[in-house]
Amino acid sequence: MPNHAVSDHYIKVVLGPVGGIPVLVPAAGGAVAEEILPRLDGLMLTGSRSNVAPGLYAGPPHLEGTPEDPARDSTTLPLILGALEAGLPILAICRGFQELNVALGGTLDQRIQDLPGRMDHSTPSDQALPKVRTGKAHAVRVAADGLLARHWQGLDWSPDAVPVNSLHNQGVAHPAARLVPEAWAPDGTIEAGRIEGARGFAIGVQWHPEYDWAEDMLSRRLFEAFGHAARGYASRMAQPALTPTLAAE
Numbered sequence: 001m002p003n004h005a006v007s008d009h010y011i012k013v014v015l016g017p018v019g020g021i022p023v024l025v026p027a028a029g030g031a032v033a034e035e036i037l038p039r040l041d042g043l044m045l046t047g048s049r050s051n052v053a054p055g056l057y058a059g060p061p062h063l064e065g066t067p068e069d070p071a072r073d074s075t076t077l078p079l080i081l082g083a084l085e086a087g088l089p090i091l092a093i094c095r096g097f098q099e100l101n102v103a104l105g106g107t108l109d110q111r112i113q114d115l116p117g118r119m120d121h122s123t124p125s126d127q128a129l130p131k132v133r134t135g136k137a138h139a140v141r142v143a144a145d146g147l148l149a150r151h152w153q154g155l156d157w158s159p160d161a162v163p164v165n166s167l168h169n170q171g172v173a174h175p176a177a178r179l180v181p182e183a184w185a186p187d188g189t190i191e192a193g194r195i196e197g198a199r200g201f202a203i204g205v206q207w208h209p210e211y212d213w214a215e216d217m218l219s220r221r222l223f224e225a226f227g228h229a230a231r232g233y234a235s236r237m238a239q240p241a242l243t244p245t246l247a248a249e
């Protein structure tokens with residue numbers, strides 16, 4: 001029986017460092033996206049083993065057996081565009097980061113590990129030890145003048161090497177014009193970015209900070225910053241619309 005579900009990691013992180021109430025958006029298409037957007041204070045795009053349909057970025061067909069989820073694609077891409085239009089804060093994680101790029105016109109590599117000179121970014125899900133699967137897998141270099149760095153001010157970290165976990169086969173091939181890369185793996189894979197010209201918080205990461213925010217302060221701070229942006233958005237939206245008053249005669 002088909003289900004609409006999300007990992008408990010996302011529920012816990014929203015109730016925790018984000019400081020919000022998680023609402024699952026069903027993968028029910030663009031009409032649902034349009035209806036629910038005005039009711040949201042922030043949009044977190046989760047990871048998934050499924051992959052964005054190649055037709056959405058003029059890519060080659062997936063290898064046989066590659067999981068896809070067209071219902072999710074038909075929901076998240078309109079959600080992303082509507083959220084950016086509204087200035088709704090967006091935190092995009094893994095598949096969510098890939099959706100962010102495709103929604104704005106970027107493309108994806110489908111199996112990075114098959115590309116010359118590239119690493120294997122996928123962590124086999126049959127790992128017996130969860131920590132092996134969701135533990136730190138490689139370091140990324142982070143732009144010292146970017147939004148991630150701004151949010152991480154005051155924390156103990158080095159832009160040259162931020163350890164991250166890695167559970168993906170796909171990745172950003174050509175970044176959308178508005179996607180400004182902010183982190184790179186040693187093999188050049190784009191691992192994070194911000195959206196140029198976004199009216200609100202709009203950051204995507206290829207790794208999974210939801211797995212280790214309890215012990216990793218950079219992960220925690222990213223969620224805290226998203227929560228702060230969502231509360232700011234909610235507060236602005238709650239302000240009565242300023243109606244022009246007739247100038248006194």
Ligand SMILES: N[C@@H](CCC(=O)NCCCC(=O)O)C(=O)O
Pocket residue numbers: 046047048049050051093094095096125167168169170171
């Ligand atoms: N399927 C895409 C996106 C990868 C992703 O979101 N991984 C999350 C995995 C969740 C889990 O296995 O617990 C890709 O492969 O690039």
